[in-house]
Amino acid sequence: MTPKFSLKDIHKSFGHKRVLQGVNLEIMPGESVVIIGGSGSGKSVLLKCLLGLVSPDSGSILMDGQEIVRESLVQNEARLQDIGVVFQGSALFDSLKVWENVAFRLIHAHHMDRKQAKQIALEKLAEVGLNETVSELPPSEISGGMQRRVALARAIATHPHVLFFDEPTAGLDPIFSSVINDLIRIHVKNLGATALTITHDMNSARHVADRIAMLYEGKIIWSGRASDIDTCDNPYVQQFIQGLAEGPIELDTAIRRVA
16 A cells, blocks of 8 residues: 655754754555654654645655655645645634634635535534534634634545644643544544644544654654553653653753753
C-alpha cells in the first residue's frame, strides 16, 4: 500500500537555527498519527512543510506517491482542497458568524451558494454538538471549547480525506479537552480520513492516536503504537511522557538554575 505521506530526510533551518535535521516518517492511509515533542522541537514547522506553507531546505515529501516539495501554487491549492485543518487557537474569523466560519471554504473555494453552504454548516455544527442559536453568534461570544468545536466543524465541512490538528486541546480544561479528543476520534473514523496531530498533551495523544512519533532535536527518535508508548524503553520518550525534570532531554540552563 502506498503511504498517504512519506517524509524522507527532511531538513529545515532558519538562519543558524537548525529546526528539522533529517525527519523520516511514513503515514498510511486511514491512520491517525500523533507527533509529540516539546516546545521548539519543530512540530509546527513540520506541519507547515506538509501544508506547503514552508519549503524544506532538502529532503522529499510524497503525498500519495507524488512529490509535493516545491510544488507550484496551483498544485498546492488543488492538493489543499482535500485537507482539513484545525489550527492552534481555532483561528476563526471574528467578523463572521459561527456558521459563516464553518461555511467559509464551501462558499469561497467551492463557490457554493450561501443557502446550501449554511445548511451544511448547520449539519456539521450539530455533529459537534452546537445548535442553530450558536451558529448565529460571533466567535467572540462563545467559549474557547466551543470555538475549538467550530474549528473542527469547519475542517470536516468539505469531507476531506486528510485532517491536520495543531495542538487541538491547547488552553482547554480537562473536560473540554476530553470532548475535543472524542470528537476528533469519531470524525476521523467516520470520514475514513488520514489524520496527523501535533501536540505535547499526552492525554490527547493517547486518545486520538493509532501511532505516536516523538520529535526531538529535529529528528523522529521513536515511533510506535500508542498502546506501546508507556512501556517503551526510550529514555527520551519516558522523560517526556512522565514530565520529568531529570533525564537525557536537556532543559534550558536558566530553568535549571531556578530549580
